[in-house]
Amino acid sequence: MAPYTNAMLILGIESSCDETGVALVETGAGAVPRLLGHALHSQIDMHRAYGGVVPELASRDHIRRVLPLTEAVLRQAGTTLQALDWIAYTRGPGLAGALLVGAGVACAMAAALGRPTLGVHHLEGHLLSPFLSADPPAFPFVALLVSGGHTQLMRVDGVGRYELLGETIDDAAGEAFDKSAKLLGLGYPGGPALSRLAQQGDAQAFALPRPLLHSGDLDFSFAGLKTAVLTQVRKLGDALEARKADLAAATQAAIVEVLVRKSMTALQRTGLRRLVVAGGVGANALLRQQLDAACARAGVRVHYPELHLCTDNGAMIALAAGMRLQAGLVPLAAADRRVGGSYAFDVRPRWPLAELSA
Incomplete structure (x- = not known):
């Protein structure tokens, strides 16, 4: 498939979970991608009362937010819907109802404008998001x-060229932060709260396990x-409050x-000499500090997305769409719905990233 070489204005819509993100990215024609407008609404305050994300509430809130956010992004960029070349949306993975909101709005908008659409993999968006940073990486990494x-952990040789090196067999790192924070009574969202509290604690105060550290x-x-954090919480009992910062610091350190x-x-x-870190936990200050130090010792370059692009956002969706188009990985008939006259769509709540490999 031939790559799309013309400059493109791509609107990206992200609605996979509890954040509604819309952004406008200009890419193509060999130019460095530019973020022209970016708006994000977090549902944290709404879900806090329930201690976690309520899927039905998340979907309803996306419905309320996506069009006002789109209008705000177009105002930021000083442009109009008619100027758009493509409309991209998160096709998966994520909450089915939440994904359907973004996909439905994107395809309805595209049908009204007569524009092509592209469903994007959420994790590919995160993976490529550092290409919008002031210090973008280069392949491979x-x-x-x-x-x-x-x-x-992925080996990335180019857009759509991904090899899985390792993955979690149970809880992800973000889940470990959130669940440990809940055990410490830190509320929702737990990860950022645990990281803030950890700054006041002694990471050496508790000997917590490092699972699979020496697994080979x-x-x-x-x-x-x-489970180890739960055990310590129970042992401390009434003394937990006085030791909470230390336990948070030890958990984060592990x-x-x-x-x-x-x-x-x-x-x-x-044998690669470049590391890219992406996803919400990539904003963690201690992680960045220790990765910076380890990579400096090893003579390796490390790249991160800008902090405001670490969480779910529309910019990463628009960028991933643009990079796939530039790489020639999108069949025209699958993307340009005008060809067949149909803007039917689906979503993929479960969608392994390995399926995207070219």
Whole structure:
């Protein structure tokens, strides 16, 4: 398939879980991708009362937010819907109802405008998001994808050229943060709260396990760490409040050490000299600090998305669509619905990233 070489204005819509993101990215014609407009609404306050994401409430809120956010992005960019060349949306993985909102709005908008649409893999969006940063990477590289639901190490040789090196066999790193925070009574969302509290604690105060640290493979497991935190909470009893910061610091240190050690091992085994870190946990300050130090010692370049692009967002969806188009990975008939006159769509709540490999 021939690549799309013309400059393109791509609207990206992200609605896979509890954040509604819309963004406008300009890409193509050999130019560096540019983020022209970006708007995001987080549902944290709404879900906090329930201690976690309520899928039905998430879907309903996406319906309320997506069009106002689109209008805000177009105002930021100083352009109109008619100027759009493509409309991209998150096809999966994620919550089925939430995905259907973004997909439905994107395809309805595209039908009204007579524009082509493209469904994007959420994790590919995260994987490629550092290409919008001030220090974009170059292929090939090792990618550490760390988010609330995913922890994976990938070898990335180009757009659509992904090899899974290791992944979590139970809880992801983000889940370990959130579940441990809940055990400590830190509320929702737990991960950021635990990281803030950890700054006041002594990471050496508790000897917590580092699951699979010496397993010889690149897989992850964090369920045992959560159990160890629960055990300590029960042992402390009424003394927990006084030791909470120390336990938070020890928990964060355990998670970060595993992520750093496995990432460096992946680099050694592949022989690659570049690491990309993406996903919400990639914003963790201790993780960035320790990865920076480890990569500096090894003479490896490390790249992160900008902090405001670490969480789910529309910019990564628009960018991933543009990069797939530039790489010639999108069949015209599958993307340009005008060809067949149909804007029918589906979503993939479960969608392995490996299926995208070219």
